[in-house]
Amino acid sequence: xxxxxQPEKLLSVFKGAPVELKCNYxxxxxxxxxxxxxxSRQRLQLLLxxxxxxxxxxxxxxxxxxxxxxxxxxxxxQEEDSAMYYCALSNNNAGNMxxxxxxxxxxxxx
Amino acid sequence: xAGVTQTPRYLIKTRGQQVTLSCSPISGHRSVSWxxxxxxxxxxxxxxxxxxxxxxxxxxxxxxxxxxxxNSRSEMNVSxxxxxxxxxxxxxxxxxxxxxxxxxxxxxxLTVL
Numbered sequence: 001x002x003x004x005x006q007p008e009k010l011l012s013v014f015k016g017a018p019v020e021l022k023c024n025y026x027x028x029x030x031x032x033x034x035x036x037x038x039x040s041r042q043r044l045q046l047l048l049x050x051x052x053x054x055x056x057x058x059x060x061x062x063x064x065x066x067x068x069x070x071x072x073x074x075x076x077x078q079e080e081d082s083a084m085y086y087c088a089l090s091n092n093n094a095g096n097m098x099x100x101x102x103x104x105x106x107x108x109x110x
Numbered sequence: 111x112a113g114v115t116q117t118p119r120y121l122i123k124t125r126g127q128q129v130t131l132s133c134s135p136i137s138g139h140r141s142v143s144w145x146x147x148x149x150x151x152x153x154x155x156x157x158x159x160x161x162x163x164x165x166x167x168x169x170x171x172x173x174x175x176x177x178x179x180x181n182s183r184s185e186m187n188v189s190x191x192x193x194x195x196x197x198x199x200x201x202x203x204x205x206x207x208x209x210x211x212x213x214x215x216x217x218x219x220l221t222v223l
Binding site: 042046 | 111114115118141143145152153154155160165166168175200202204206208209210211212214216
């Protein structure tokens with residue numbers, strides 16, 4: 001069975017500090033990993049996916065198959081980064097079924 | 111393009127009743143997925159429909175069912191409601207290829223009394 005774990009429910013940092021939101025997964029095959037974000041009073045939306053290897057809003061995430069991790073990082077947090085972040089895993093062979101982690105609320109203090 | 115639209119946005123039911131939720135996907139999207147979000151269990155996958163066929167199903171009892179119409183609109187139904195069915199039900203659409211980006215609606219918040 002596939003599983004996604006986000007160990008921190010809440011992460012609080014000051015503006016300008018580095019941020020790392022942890023995500024670990026368990027899956028026997030070759031997974032596709034995503035980070036979804038939900039800003040206050042907005043819909044859940046895709047932030048980035050490992051396959052695209054791009055930086056979105058200054059965030060990056062590297063898939064580490066050895067450690068089965070997909071941590072989300074940003075070198076300098078901004079107040080507008082405050083949101084709920086969800087790591088998700090997809091089995092490419094199973095259509096669009098996502099397994100979500102429990103989510104981490106990021107609070108960036110001024 | 112208009113986003114994913116879910117109706118109704120809020121509803122209150124009593125135990126034993128049944129409920130039907132509706133989802134209109136983004137135009138051109140052929141896949142519609144449903145998720146249940148609760149404070150205790152988080153986001154859990156219910157099922158996915160693609161071209162009117164159920165493509166994937168999560169671990170929910172048979173009281174939870176869905177369907178998709180030829181215009182890709184989808185409905186989900188929950189029969190014999192239980193208190194634990196109180197949740198935010200999210201619909202997401204995508205073009206249809208596996209592993210694609212999901213576009214979420216605002217959700218239907220169901221309260222079971």
